[in-house]
Amino acid sequence: MKKKYGWAAAAAILVLGAAVLAAGFCRKKETVLEFGMFTGSNWDVANANSFVIIDKAIARFEQEHPGVRIHYYSGVMKEDYSEWLSRKLLAGKEPDVFMVLGTDFNQFSALGVMKDLDSRIQEDPDFEPDRYFSSAFRTGQYGGAQYALPYEVVPTLMFVNKTLLTKEGIEMPDQDWTWEELYDICRKVTKDTDGDGILDQFGIYNFDWMDAVCSNGGEVFQADGSSCYMADDRIVESVKYIRQLNALNQGQKVVQEDFNGGSVAFMPLTFAEYRTYKTYPYKIRRYANFQWDCITMPAGSQGENLSQVDTLLMGISANTRKEELAWEFLKLLTYDESVQTEIFQYSQGASVLKAVTQSREMENIVQEDMEEGDTVISGNLLGRVIEEGYIKPQFRRYEQALALADSEINLILENDKSVDSSLKILQRTINSYLQQ
Amino acid sequence: MSDRKDRYIALFQGAMLILNCVAVTSICAFIYVTTRRILAYYDARRFLNGVVTIPNSPRDNLVVCMVLMGILVLTFTVRQFIKDLQNRFAVVTLILDMAVCSAVIFHLDFNYNGLILLVFANVISYVKDGKAKLFFVALAIAGYLVADYELLSIYMPLYNIDDYIRYYASGTQQYLFSVYNIMVSLNIILFIVYCVYVINAQRGTIEEVNHLYRELQTANEQLKEYADMTERMAQTRERNRLAREIHDTLGHTLTGIATGLDACLALIEVSPEQTKKQLLLLSKVSREGILDIRRSVNELRPDALERLSLEVAIRKMVTDMSQVSDVSIYFETDEKHLKFDEDEENAIYRVIQESITNAVRHGKAEKIWITLKRVDGEILLVIKDNGTGAKKMESGFGTRHIRERIEMLKGTVDFDGQHGFTVTAHIPIRWGETYD
Numbered sequence: 001m002k003k004k005y006g007w008a009a010a011a012a013i014l015v016l017g018a019a020v021l022a023a024g025f026c027r028k029k030e031t032v033l034e035f036g037m038f039t040g041s042n043w044d045v046a047n048a049n050s051f052v053i054i055d056k057a058i059a060r061f062e063q064e065h066p067g068v069r070i071h072y073y074s075g076v077m078k079e080d081y082s083e084w085l086s087r088k089l090l091a092g093k094e095p096d097v098f099m100v101l102g103t104d105f106n107q108f109s110a111l112g113v114m115k116d117l118d119s120r121i122q123e124d125p126d127f128e129p130d131r132y133f134s135s136a137f138r139t140g141q142y143g144g145a146q147y148a149l150p151y152e153v154v155p156t157l158m159f160v161n162k163t164l165l166t167k168e169g170i171e172m173p174d175q176d177w178t179w180e181e182l183y184d185i186c187r188k189v190t191k192d193t194d195g196d197g198i199l200d201q202f203g204i205y206n207f208d209w210m211d212a213v214c215s216n217g218g219e220v221f222q223a224d225g226s227s228c229y230m231a232d233d234r235i236v237e238s239v240k241y242i243r244q245l246n247a248l249n250q251g252q253k254v255v256q257e258d259f260n261g262g263s264v265a266f267m268p269l270t271f272a273e274y275r276t277y278k279t280y281p282y283k284i285r286r287y288a289n290f291q292w293d294c295i296t297m298p299a300g301s302q303g304e305n306l307s308q309v310d311t312l313l314m315g316i317s318a319n320t321r322k323e324e325l326a327w328e329f330l331k332l333l334t335y336d337e338s339v340q341t342e343i344f345q346y347s348q349g350a351s352v353l354k355a356v357t358q359s360r361e362m363e364n365i366v367q368e369d370m371e372e373g374d375t376v377i378s379g380n381l382l383g384r385v386i387e388e389g390y391i392k393p394q395f396r397r398y399e400q401a402l403a404l405a406d407s408e409i410n411l412i413l414e415n416d417k418s419v420d421s422s423l424k425i426l427q428r429t430i431n432s433y434l435q436q
Numbered sequence: 437m438s439d440r441k442d443r444y445i446a447l448f449q450g451a452m453l454i455l456n457c458v459a460v461t462s463i464c465a466f467i468y469v470t471t472r473r474i475l476a477y478y479d480a481r482r483f484l485n486g487v488v489t490i491p492n493s494p495r496d497n498l499v500v501c502m503v504l505m506g507i508l509v510l511t512f513t514v515r516q517f518i519k520d521l522q523n524r525f526a527v528v529t530l531i532l533d534m535a536v537c538s539a540v541i542f543h544l545d546f547n548y549n550g551l552i553l554l555v556f557a558n559v560i561s562y563v564k565d566g567k568a569k570l571f572f573v574a575l576a577i578a579g580y581l582v583a584d585y586e587l588l589s590i591y592m593p594l595y596n597i598d599d600y601i602r603y604y605a606s607g608t609q610q611y612l613f614s615v616y617n618i619m620v621s622l623n624i625i626l627f628i629v630y631c632v633y634v635i636n637a638q639r640g641t642i643e644e645v646n647h648l649y650r651e652l653q654t655a656n657e658q659l660k661e662y663a664d665m666t667e668r669m670a671q672t673r674e675r676n677r678l679a680r681e682i683h684d685t686l687g688h689t690l691t692g693i694a695t696g697l698d699a700c701l702a703l704i705e706v707s708p709e710q711t712k713k714q715l716l717l718l719s720k721v722s723r724e725g726i727l728d729i730r731r732s733v734n735e736l737r738p739d740a741l742e743r744l745s746l747e748v749a750i751r752k753m754v755t756d757m758s759q760v761s762d763v764s765i766y767f768e769t770d771e772k773h774l775k776f777d778e779d780e781e782n783a784i785y786r787v788i789q790e791s792i793t794n795a796v797r798h799g800k801a802e803k804i805w806i807t808l809k810r811v812d813g814e815i816l817l818v819i820k821d822n823g824t825g826a827k828k829m830e831s832g833f834g835t836r837h838i839r840e841r842i843e844m845l846k847g848t849v850d851f852d853g854q855h856g857f858t859v860t861a862h863i864p865i866r867w868g869e870t871y872d
Contacts, residue, residue, distance in 0.1 A: 082481045083478055083480055083481045086480030086481040086483070086484050087475050087478075087480040089480070089484070089490060090471050090474060090475065090480050090483070090484070090490055090494075091471060091475060091493070091494070091495070092491070092492050092493020092494060092495065092496060093493070104481075107484060107485060108484075110488075110489075110593070111484065111487070111488075111489045111490060111593065112489045112593040113489070113490070319492045319493075
């Protein structure tokens with residue numbers, strides 16, 4: 001009798017084991033990795049090829065990993081992406097790998113919905129963080145841990161209206177120009193050309209205090225977000241410089257139309273915008289009636305020709321069940337040189353890998369889209385601007401704190417308040433907000 | 437504990453279980469419903485701004501928690517049906533409960549730790565084994581202290597039910613907060629009432645035990661009285677036998693002698709020869725009578741005394757008693773030849789025996805000193821012990837027999853209950869007088 005039970009038990013265990021194995025195989029055959037992305041460009045420029053890089057990478061990944069399928073949701077616009085991803089996270093149905101907007105990264109890292117990649121990075125023998133631009137790589141860090149890897153990077157450059165400068169007999173500034181040079185040129189070009197008593201030609205548009213702070217070596221917040229440096233010498237200098245530039249316009253407001261019409265000499269613009277509006281078909285829609293080019297930002301007295309660097313990040317869900325595959329796919333998108341080279345072909349940003357951005361190949365690709373006379377920004381210069389660029393600190397209340405600072409400084413500028421004392425007051429206000 | 441009490445305890449536990457089931461399910465369901473609502477209103481990103489973190493998947497959480505609570509209900513039911521619970525089985529189901537509760541609390545991110553009270557309640561009533569009980573209680577207390585949301589949220593991101601409640605309009609918030617607080621408080625109140633009940637029930641048990649103990653003591657005392665009575669009856673029987681013996685032998689012989697002497701008186705004048713014969717006969721009869729009496733007395737003597745000398749008999753008794761009762765008895769005498777009349781030896785032997793018995797039985801003595809010496813032609817017998825003694829002398833402590841025996845020999849006896857118990861007897865000995 002006992003023997004019979006023994007046999008029955010053994011048979012049951014065998015059947016169960018077989019079922020588990022079969023289930024395992026079945027699941028393996030149908031492994032689906034979810035990928036979350038948005039349609040269009042992260043840099044607010046038109047992009048018809050937003051899926052090309054991803055589609056090609058997916059095809060390659062699926063070929064290299066038989067039995068794995070990568071599924072992504074198409075049609076989520078960038079402006080809807082934050083809400084879309086938040087909804088997925090709330091419902092617990094987030095993709096395994098997903099893009100993270102710069103404005104969401106702090107929040108999502110703090111929520112713990114993104115996987116801490118440090119152990120992966122340490123254990124993966126093929127992975128060397130040094131191959132990334134360190135600024136871009138650091139953007140994916142929160143509270144000392146790496147939660148995301150950079151996919152695409154965009155520095156801010158200075159747009160120059162060459163036609164206007166030539167008309168005024170001013171030479172194109174060189175790569176290491178300064179605030180004084182910018183001010184001089186602006187002073188020279190700001191004038192009333194048609195004699196109606198109203199200024200109709202201006203020096204600069206959209207250059208704000210943050211741009212000035214970045215090029216003056218300033219830092220707005222402490223890295224962990226515990227306090228701010230509003231009363232710091234470099235920031236005070238930056239705000240005063242913006243006031244000087246604004247004063248040239250004699251109270252008149254410069255608008256985008258003035259710039260589009262060719263009557264403004266300078267405007268900060270991103271590398272993505274530069275690439276978009278330099279290429280067909282966009283180059284004939286905008287800025288068609290004048291010659292233009294891009295150079296670095298002017299350096300402040302205490303800083304260098306640097307600007308803000310914006311990074312598109314990608315991370316892995318903290319709850320993924322396919323961590324290995326997710327990591328492989330994330331690596332393919334952000335760490336593979338051929339995928340990263342395609343960023344120059346099909347997107348408007350720059351690669352996050354030093355070797356790709358600083359290569360001849362990149363210069364050739366960018367050159368292809370441009371006219372003969374246009375000078376292509378050199379890979380080395382681009383690399384330096386990215387590597388040393390200003391990246392926003394990652395802490396949870398950054399967006400709110402910066403918005404608070406921005407509106408207060410605009411008030412200071414508009415109402416002609418004393419910069420020194422107002423910034424001291426602002427420092428206290430923001431510190432008390434941060435320390436709440 | 438009686439069946440009735442058991443039923444009340446089970447009722448309390450059932451009520452706590454139901455309350456906890458309701459609490460856990462409503463918390464999970466509330467989070468799930470709120471999440472649905474947030475999704476329906478497209479408020480996800482704004483909501484995420486205000487929260488510490490979010491549960492992995494509200495729906496999975498709800499399902500998992502309901503299943504886990506189902507297991508708790510199952511173990512509870514099993515415990516109700518199996519009446520003769522082995523301690524080990526109870527411990528096993530309680531450990532299972534503990535694991536399940538931990539899992540639920542973990543799934544709820546420590547927002548509700550009332551389940552620990554449920555485990556604690558079970559431990560109090562089911563586990564009788566002192567050590568296991570102590571272990572469980574310590575574990576439950578430690579768990580309740582550690583599994584506190586406010587404490588743990590310092591160290592790790594935990595989602596907070598308050599964040600979900602705050603999503604609603606302030607009027608609804610107040611209502612929801614009060615419902616939540618009422619559930620938590622109700623659980624604590626139920627737990628306290630339960631504890632008080634269990635403590636009362638256990639105190640009832642203790643009183644019952646005390647009552648039984650008192651009854652047992654009374655019965656014991658009664659039994660002792662019966663024993664004393666039996667002893668007295670045996671004594672009476674012995675005396676009756678003695679009286680019969682004396683009547684049968686001594687009476688018979690003396691009657692024979694008296695009649696024979698009467699005959700001699702009548703004969704002496706008539707026939708001296710005949711009288712002489714008669715007197716010889718009487719002499720023989722009286723000697724036979726003496727033999728008879730000796731035989732009777734012999735029958736009354738203790739075994740040891742019958743076979744051994746007094747000293748050897750006493751030493752044997754002392755050794756026997758020491759061995760039997762774990763008492764150290766020291767016997768000491770300065771008399772070389774302890775050879776007295778039988779009744780005297782009997783009395784001495786009996787007095788010593790009785791005194792030792794008293795010292796052991798009533799005085800709980802550990803050491804007894806016996807001294808036998810000759811003082812002024814009398815025998816001084818002192819039996820002293822280190823027992824509890826007796827503050828007030830009561831008859832029936834076996835002292836009456838001693839007094840009777842000594843007084844039969846025209847001696848005196850004193851009892852002293854201070855510092856142990858001391859019996860001091862003076863016995864006038866008939867030195868050198870023997871029957872033959």
